[in-house]
Amino acid sequence: MIENRHRPSRPGRRFPGSIVVMGVSGSGKSSVGERIAEAYGYPFIEGDALHPPENIRKMSEGIPLTDHDRWPWLEAIGRLLAESPGPVVVACSALKLSYREKLREGAPKRLAFVHLHGAEAVLAERMQHRTGHFMPTSLLKTQLATLEDPTGEANTVTINIDQPLDAIVEEALAALGKM
Numbered sequence: 128m129i130e131n132r133h134r135p136s137r138p139g140r141r142f143p144g145s146i147v148v149m150g151v152s153g154s155g156k157s158s159v160g161e162r163i164a165e166a167y168g169y170p171f172i173e174g175d176a177l178h179p180p181e182n183i184r185k186m187s188e189g190i191p192l193t194d195h196d197r198w199p200w201l202e203a204i205g206r207l208l209a210e211s212p213g214p215v216v217v218a219c220s221a222l223k224l225s226y227r228e229k230l231r232e233g234a235p236k237r238l239a240f241v242h243l244h245g246a247e248a249v250l251a252e253r254m255q256h257r258t259g260h261f262m263p264t265s266l267l268k269t270q271l272a273t274l275e276d277p278t279g280e281a282n283t284v285t286i287n288i289d290q291p292l293d294a295i296v297e298e299a300l301a302a303l304g305k306m
């Protein structure tokens with residue numbers, strides 16, 4: 128977690144639907160997602176909390192998830208998007224196009240994706256310095272190999288993570304405000 132010593136972000140025009148903050152492990156989904164949710168006054172949902180315990184066990188042991196493992200998790204996030212009474216911000220890796228399509232199916236209105244993109248060295252460094260998290264840095268390579276770049280998909284912005292959290296949040300809010 129980033130310390131809460133940031134200046135408040137000006138939300139501008141709020142994106143009217145739910146927002147998925149996506150990217151590989153360590154890209155900053157939780158940190159950025161919490162800040163977007165705070166700026167918009169939307170609830171924040173940590174997608175990791177919706178993984179079946181078996182998935183967490185596998186990842187903790189350094190075993191990459193398969194499509195089969197991820198499907199119940201994506202269904203749970205899709206249900207949440209479908210049933211939520213108002214917009215929410217969700218941190219979810221959403222690595223493949225088929226996963227994002229699954230989430231879009233569930234969303235009652237437009238769904239935005241904020242993709243956090245970074246070099247392997249930056250990601251590895253952030254994962255190594257994060258404490259108390261189940262995800263081992265050894266899984267970063269398969270995370271990167273699985274990622275299908277969402278550039279060009281509807282209501283999607285990609286942001287470089289090699290900058291301070293405040294700058295990433297500002298960039299995300301500016302892009303969301305124009306969608």
Ligand SMILES: Nc1ncnc2c1ncn2[C@@H]1O[C@H](COP(=O)(O)OP(=O)(O)O)[C@@H](O)[C@H]1O
Binds near residue numbers: 128150154157288
């Ligand atoms: N822009 C940033 N600059 C420096 N450290 C960051 C930044 N964004 C996130 N972090 C740190 O990197 C680690 C991974 O971020 P986190 O939000 O947990 O990523 P994810 O949810 O994608 O796995 C955390 O320790 C977090 O505090």
Ligand SMILES: O=C(O)[C@H](O)[C@@H](O)[C@H](O)[C@H](O)COP(=O)(O)O
Binds near residue numbers: 151152262
């Ligand atoms: O689809 C997956 O393989 C996982 O969902 C993975 O992408 C996710 O990143 C983990 O849940 C680790 O948690 P962090 O993303 O918080 O590191």
